[in-house]
Amino acid sequence: MFTGIVEDLGTVLAVERGADFARLTVDSPVVVTDRTMLGDSIAVNGVCLTVTGLHGTAFTADVMHETLRRSSLGALRRGSHVNVERAMPADGRFSGHFVSGHIDGTGTIASITRDGIATAYAIRAPYALLRAIAEKGSIAVEGISLTVTFANADAFGVAVIPHTAAHTVLPERRVGDIVNLEIDPLARYVARLMAVPARAADASADAASAHADGITEQFLAAHGF
Known part of the structure; x- marks a missing residue:
């Protein structure tokens, strides 16, 4: 679990590419020198990766084909900057x-x-994501926790203050560039509940038809809310 508060602006030192995988080596002094260990989870541009090697102030992580296909990590090159964040500790601040x-x-x-x-x-x-993005809600763009400024059927907006710009990769992005997106996790569960009707044996008739009629007080109660 992460918070979307970028800890370090890392630099890709090497990208080893295979037929269906990639291995990234990222220099990130702030993260690596603060008790980072093999097996730790680190978000790189919003994608959770596992530390498989440590080399001075750098870490290595393997990226499987599924991740390359579904994210912007496949476009990384030597010298690329990346947002880096370690998993949130249980006793850490949630910002x-x-x-x-x-x-x-x-x-x-x-x-x-x-x-x-x-x-x-x-x-x-894609519309499948846009329908779960709400104005004033939260979204992670390249792993950065941001507030949605508008949302319609075609696009959504975010605004970045100077501090965020100075400590993340966003100022390097241009019109036409691809960015990783993660919607608010709560929206995933709501979308799933709306898309898949409850079985009549497990819920009331109202809950069973909620996917067509919208979320009601009875629907939420039937699903434990």
């Missing part, structure tokens, strides 16, 4: 929002504009 490190898909930056001190990004995404 962002719940981020699993299991991205839901990717989006494409549609526009970048100035908005006072902030930089505003409009990001196009």
Whole structure:
């Protein structure tokens, strides 16, 4: 579990590519020198990876084909900068929002504009993700916990303050670039409950038809809320 608060702006030192995998070596002094161990979970641009090697101030992680196919990690090259965050300790501060490190898909930056001190990004995404993104809700973009400024059927927006820009990869992104997206985990469960009707033997008739009629007080009660 992560929070979407980036700890370090790491630099890719090497990318070893196989037929259906990649092995990344990332220099991240802030993270590696603070009790990082083999087997630890580290989010790289929002993707949860396992530390398989430690070399001075760098760590190595294997990336399987499924992850390469579903994320922007396949585009990384030597010298690329990446957002790095370790898994949240049980006694740590919780400053962002719940981020699993299991991205839901990717989006494409549609526009970048100035908005006072902030930089505003409009990001196009598949409708399956957009329907779970709400204005003023939370979303992780490249592993960064951000607040949604608008959401419609085609795109959503986020705004980045100067501090976030200075400590993450977003200023390096351009219109047309691909970014990793993870929706608020709560939206996943709501979407699943709405998409799959309850079996009549397990729930009331109202709960069984909630996928068609919308969420009701009875539907939520039948599912333990």
